Amino acid sequence: MNDIKVLVERRRHKGSTATEISSIPSSLVGFKVFRGHVGYEEDFEVELSIHLELQRLHQSKGNHGNVKICHLDSLDDLQNKAIQNGIRYPVSFITGNAGSGKTRTIKELVLSLINEGVKSKEIVICSLLGVVANKLKHLTGLKAYTVNRLLEYKDVEGAFKPLKSESNKLDCKFLIVDEATLLCNELVLALLVAINSGTHLIMVGDISQVQSIQPGAFFYSVVQANAYPKVNLKSNYRNNQSQIENLSLDIIAPFGVSNIFDYVSNNLSIQQTDSDSDTALVIEKAISRAVDTGMELNQIQILTPVHQGSVGTLSINKLVSSAVGNQRGGLKVILKKTNYRLGLFNGQVGVCTRKQDLFSVIIQGKELCFDGVQHFDSTFELAYALTPHRVQGAEFDLVIVVIPFNCSLINTNWVYSAITRTKKSLVIVGDAKQLAKINADHRTTFLKLLTDSIENVIE
Numbered sequence: 001m002n003d004i005k006v007l008v009e010r011r012r013h014k015g016s017t018a019t020e021i022s023s024i025p026s027s028l029v030g031f032k033v034f035r036g037h038v039g040y041e042e043d044f045e046v047e048l049s050i051h052l053e054l055q056r057l058h059q060s061k062g063n064h065g066n067v068k069i070c071h072l073d074s075l076d077d078l079q080n081k082a083i084q085n086g087i088r089y090p091v092s093f094i095t096g097n098a099g100s101g102k103t104r105t106i107k108e109l110v111l112s113l114i115n116e117g118v119k120s121k122e123i124v125i126c127s128l129l130g131v132v133a134n135k136l137k138h139l140t141g142l143k144a145y146t147v148n149r150l151l152e153y154k155d156v157e158g159a160f161k162p163l164k165s166e167s168n169k170l171d172c173k174f175l176i177v178d179e180a181t182l183l184c185n186e187l188v189l190a191l192l193v194a195i196n197s198g199t200h201l202i203m204v205g206d207i208s209q210v211q212s213i214q215p216g217a218f219f220y221s222v223v224q225a226n227a228y229p230k231v232n233l234k235s236n237y238r239n240n241q242s243q244i245e246n247l248s249l250d251i252i253a254p255f256g257v258s259n260i261f262d263y264v265s266n267n268l269s270i271q272q273t274d275s276d277s278d279t280a281l282v283i284e285k286a287i288s289r290a291v292d293t294g295m296e297l298n299q300i301q302i303l304t305p306v307h308q309g310s311v312g313t314l315s316i317n318k319l320v321s322s323a324v325g326n327q328r329g330g331l332k333v334i335l336k337k338t339n340y341r342l343g344l345f346n347g348q349v350g351v352c353t354r355k356q357d358l359f360s361v362i363i364q365g366k367e368l369c370f371d372g373v374q375h376f377d378s379t380f381e382l383a384y385a386l387t388p389h390r391v392q393g394a395e396f397d398l399v400i401v402v403i404p405f406n407c408s409l410i411n412t413n414w415v416y417s418a419i420t421r422t423k424k425s426l427v428i429v430g431d432a433k434q435l436a437k438i439n440a441d442h443r444t445t446f447l448k449l450l451t452d453s454i455e456n457v458i459e
Contacts (some may be wrong), residue, residue: 003033008039011030012215015443017043018184035449037423044213046185047447050218053192055454058091060197067116072108079105082231083112086167086174086202093223093230094204098248098420099238102204103139106153106176109202110140113174122173126150130338130345132393136178146338147183151190154327164194172202179392181219183206184212185447208252209439210388210417217443225451233428243268245420250371252416252440258437271429275404276310279430283316283400286427287384290398291324297332298349300395302354303418304402305409311402311430333361334383334390342366347390352376386416395423403430410434413441430436 004025020038031317069084082105087110096102106125113123125144127133137144150170151162164170175195177183180203194200201288203445205219212218223230236245243265257263262275264270270403273279283302292301302320306312321331330351338346343364350363362381370376399422403410415435419426428435438442 004028004038011444012039012043013213013245015215015217015441017047017215017443017445017447018449021445029129032446034446035453037245037449039446043185043279043375044446045047046189047216047445048282048450050185050189050192050447052090052160052196052223053189053373054228055198057091057192057195057199060090067113067118070112070114070163075105075108076101076233076235078231078233079108082233083109085229085231086176087113089200089229091201091228093228094233095207095223096233096237097206097208097252098416099236099245101234101235101237101301102206102456103116103136104237105233106178106204107139109176110142123176124150124170124172124174125176125178125391127343128187129179129347129385129393130335131205132179132345134345134348135393144223147177147187147191148338149338151194162190162194163355165190166193168194169196170194170199171196174197176202176204178204181207182212182389182392183208183218184214185216185400186214187450188218208413208416208440209392210413211422211443213389215443216447217445218447220443221445221448222451225448225454227451227454230297235383242329244422248416248420249414251419256412256438257435260432267425269425269427270432271427272431272432276430279402279404280310280316280319281310282429283402284319286400286429287320288323291328295398297324297351297384299397300384300400301391301396301398301421302400302402303388303391303421304385304404305387305414306404307387309404311394311404313385313387315386316402320384321382330362332383333363334386335363338377342368347394352380365417388414388421391421395421397424398422398427400427400429401426402427402430403434405431405434407431407434411438411441 003221008019018039021038024033030041032041033040067087068409069087082094086109119203120142126135128147130146133146143145151164153160153162200388207223243263248261260272271282305309307314330353333350334353335346335348351359351360359376361368363403373422401418
């Protein structure tokens with residue numbers, strides 16, 4: 001029993017909810033055995049519920065009415081197929097690498113629906129990330145929500161719960177969910193339960209990107225199981241033929257990268273250091289040099305997998321703010337939570353100036369003032385260094401990717417997510433040689449096993 005628990009915990013720590021097992025003990029209290037795998041009963045029940053909710057939606061007739069399915073010459077064939085699936089089927093998935101046209105497909109799907117008479121209020125767009133929701137709002141002209149906001153999460157008797165539920169459904173005909181790769185099981189289940197049968201659910205994401213911080217892999221599990229209509233966009237509309245693009249594709253390829261230094265080019269620098277402390281010094285110099293050349297701080301982003309240590313977000317933010325903050329008239333900060341009243345979204349970046357305990361932040365053309373460190377810290381944090389989870393959907397002119405020594409969090413999904421955040425230049429610094437040894441974050445889940453069991457596979 002203890003051996004099983006240790007095995008399950010070890011795999012769960014890396015994101016898996018189901019662990020393959022060769023021999024099954026006769027008695028397992030609190031565990032579930034399913035199709036040769038074992039995991040906690042609680043994880044199984046949540047993923048079984050997700051599976052059943054997807055089946056409920058998938059088996060409904062859909063609510064597209066007389067929406068005409070047409071071919072758009074401005075899109076490639078796969079983008080057109082993705083739009084057609086969204087109109088034809090109650091549940092569909094769109095995936096593709098960075099720059100493959102997922103956001104453009106969302107925009108054209110919305111325009112197609114509106115042109116065919118679907119009312120704007122009948123189309124709902126959401127994302128886990130506030131900054132992505134805001135981008136979709138401006139792109140489509142529709143209201144866009146974070147998933148939490150859409151489900152109306154509230155503090156109910158000390159617990160954070162959604163007001164939208166099985167008895168209080170979402171009112172829409174089409175629901176588009178972007179950056180679905182990041183959704184954790186709990187949030188996915190809350191969302192699915194609140195969707196009316198007949199609503200068309202279109203989920204969009206990149207299976208090569210980082211997944212939810214919590215155990216589970218909803219989007220990856222369902223897409224890989226191939227049980228629902230899906231399209232994998234394959235065109236590339238970003239960084240075409242650059243070494244950055246080549247590296248991003250090779251890092252997630254089956255055989256990976258053999259020699260990371262083969263990718264060095266005019267816009268891609270790779271610096272192998274001897275220790276994390278040396279890495280910190282290189283970062284400080286790189287930021288100072290970029291600032292001296294006139295680059296704006298909000299177009300420079302350092303990405304690291306850890307918060308603690310000499311190359312964690314906390315240390316690097318202090319280091320960089322001391323080195324360059326005062327040179328540019330303020331500190332780079334990031335909003336920690338969405339404020340719909342002010343029209344500000346979690347993940348948006350601003351510049352902060354401080355006079356004693358008085359803080360002033362200029363963000364999205366607005367000025368916010370705070371009296372006291374505690375008040376400021378509850379709303380903003382320094383943003384020179386962040387984890388890739390915080391910047392999904394965003395792009396920067398210069399991205400500095402930190403590879404700590406002896407870091408178990410580095411995998412191909414993490415590196416891919418980090419390097420695809422750049423628009424122009426990329427610097428990889430630290431234990432760069434480690435990139436030849438990393439593997440993908442392939443999580444094993446009960447949801448994948450359950451979805452695999454569906455007999456009628458749709459191609």
